[in-house]
Amino acid sequence: xxxxxxxxxxxxxxxxxxxxxxxxxxxxxxxxxxxxxxxxxxxxxxxxxxxxxxxxxxxxxxxxxxxxxxxxxxxxxxxxxxxxxxxxxxxxxxxxxxx
Numbered sequence: 103x104x105x106x107x108x109x110x111x112x113x114x115x116x117x118x119x120x121x122x123x124x125x126x127x128x129x130x131x132x133x134x135x136x137x138x139x140x141x142x143x144x145x146x147x148x149x150x151x152x153x154x155x156x157x158x159x160x161x162x163x164x165x166x167x168x169x170x171x172x173x174x175x176x177x178x179x180x181x182x183x184x185x186x187x188x189x190x191x192x193x194x195x196x197x198x199x200x201x
Contacts, residue, residue, distance in 0.1 A: 106190040108197060111182060119182025122175050129172030137165040 109116055140161040144154070189198040 103189040103191055103198070105200065106188055106197075107185040108188055108190070110184050110186045115182055119179045121179075123179030123183065126172045126176030126179060129168055130176065133165045133169035133172060136168075137162060140165065 111119075140158050144158045187200040189200055190196070
């Protein structure tokens with residue numbers, strides 16, 4: 103018996119995890135880009151009517167929603183791609199869980 107790492111789930115489930123993980127990274131990057139561009143715009147725009155402040159607040163809230171949803175999707179995808187530590191027999195490929 104030798105220590106080894108094997109996937110926790112089948113290939114189909116791991117493919118679904120990869121499909122969830124890639125757009126999640128893109129969503130987090132998009133939310134961060136929107137957030138920083140909104141902050142830069144807020145620093146440059148001086149509006150006395152308050153309409154720009156409300157619009158920037160709405161953009162920041164949308165960035166947070168997109169970021170949190172993408173983060174949750176990324177965590178789910180990461181969990182589906184995880185491996186587990188096992189003892190694997192070199193002769194018969196039997197697997198026993200390691201603690």
